[in-house]
Amino acid sequence: MRRLxxxxxxxxxxPAVAELLLGDIPLNTALLPTFLxxxxxxxxxxxxxxxxxxxxxxGFARIMMLAFAYGLLEEGIATQSLFNPHFPGLNLGxxxxxxxxxxxxxxxxxxxxxxxxxxxxxxxxxxxxxxxxTDPWLKRVGMWTNGVIYILALTGTVFLYLHLTDFxxxxxxxxxxxxxxxxxxxxxxxxxxxxxxxxxxxxxxxxPSPWVACVTALLGGAVLFGTHELFPTVLSAPAxxxxxxDLAIIVLVATLISRWIKCRNWGNAHALALASxxxxxxxxxxxxxxxxxxxxxxxxxxxxxxxxxxxxxxWRR
Numbered sequence: 001m002r003r004l005x006x007x008x009x010x011x012x013x014x015p016a017v018a019e020l021l022l023g024d025i026p027l028n029t030a031l032l033p034t035f036l037x038x039x040x041x042x043x044x045x046x047x048x049x050x051x052x053x054x055x056x057x058x059g060f061a062r063i064m065m066l067a068f069a070y071g072l073l074e075e076g077i078a079t080q081s082l083f084n085p086h087f088p089g090l091n092l093g094x095x096x097x098x099x100x101x102x103x104x105x106x107x108x109x110x111x112x113x114x115x116x117x118x119x120x121x122x123x124x125x126x127x128x129x130x131x132x133x134t135d136p137w138l139k140r141v142g143m144w145t146n147g148v149i150y151i152l153a154l155t156g157t158v159f160l161y162l163h164l165t166d167f168x169x170x171x172x173x174x175x176x177x178x179x180x181x182x183x184x185x186x187x188x189x190x191x192x193x194x195x196x197x198x199x200x201x202x203x204x205x206x207x208p209s210p211w212v213a214c215v216t217a218l219l220g221g222a223v224l225f226g227t228h229e230l231f232p233t234v235l236s237a238p239a240x241x242x243x244x245x246d247l248a249i250i251v252l253v254a255t256l257i258s259r260w261i262k263c264r265n266w267g268n269a270h271a272l273a274l275a276s277x278x279x280x281x282x283x284x285x286x287x288x289x290x291x292x293x294x295x296x297x298x299x300x301x302x303x304x305x306x307x308x309x310x311x312x313x314x315w316r317r
Contacts (some may be wrong), residue, residue, distance in 0.1 A: 114220075
């Protein structure tokens with residue numbers, strides 16, 4: 001059973017970061033069943049991606065690709081929030097809708113899944129178990145069991161949102177999303193065994209300090225979260241503005257990180273700093289999303305736990 005402890009922690013951390021810490025699940029009688037269902041969806045998805053990546057020696061860039069495909073399946077196929085102009089709680093209407101796709105919502109929610117739902121929880125969990133960081137945590141039976149639970153949860157989400165929203169996107173849009181997700185998955189897994197095992201040669205330049213990495217992740221995430229919160233309810237502008245802002249910040253941060261990780265002195269301190277900056281975004285913006293005194297106090301407790309986790313990981317580093 002001790003062998004499965006990292007799996008259980010990742011099952012919990014993934015929905016905790018993606019939903020609970022962001023303030024999307026209020027403190028009421030529905031919290032436990034909602035969180036358990038999110039474990040079956042987010043948690044098993046994160047475990048599945050992590051186990052595939054470690055078996056194929058994939059880096060975190062490839063993990064993010066798989067996480068992006070995960071987001072496409074959830075938001076494009078299961079909930080269909082990418083296409084529904086009246087998606088519950090979103091209130092965007094036709095703002096940003098072009099060719100049946102909401103291009104204002106898509107960068108935010110897919111970025112959220114790519115980083116906060118999957119990649120960040122995997123990274124944090126692996127830091128808790130440094131000696132088993134690159135090892136698979138599940139055997140074949142566990143992999144199949146986890147995969148089946150994920151598929152059942154994804155299928156259940158499809159029927160749940162069809163019932164809740166009474167909305168179904170056109171078969172063309174659904175087929176396009178499925179095709180794009182499959183192409184991304186195949187591209188992420190296409191590396192040959194030799195290339196995935198190749199050792200990166202450090203560059204000649206020095207990476208910036210961990211504080212710069214932390215602030216970059218914090219500000220980059222703040223722009224992504226802030227754009228979602230400000231447009232169009234607070235700031236009125238054509239939908240192309242928030243889309244281009246999100247696209248620009250995603251490209252900028254991804255470019256900086258891709259350059260930094262090739263520097264000769266890039267190490268765990270820098271990577272943990274990036275993760276800390278990203279996690280602090282959910283801590284901060286969760287206070288804007290959590291409504292009411294009870295939920296604010298609840299979020300404060302969760303935030304203290306998240307900061308405590310970061311402090312522990314920095315102390316152990």
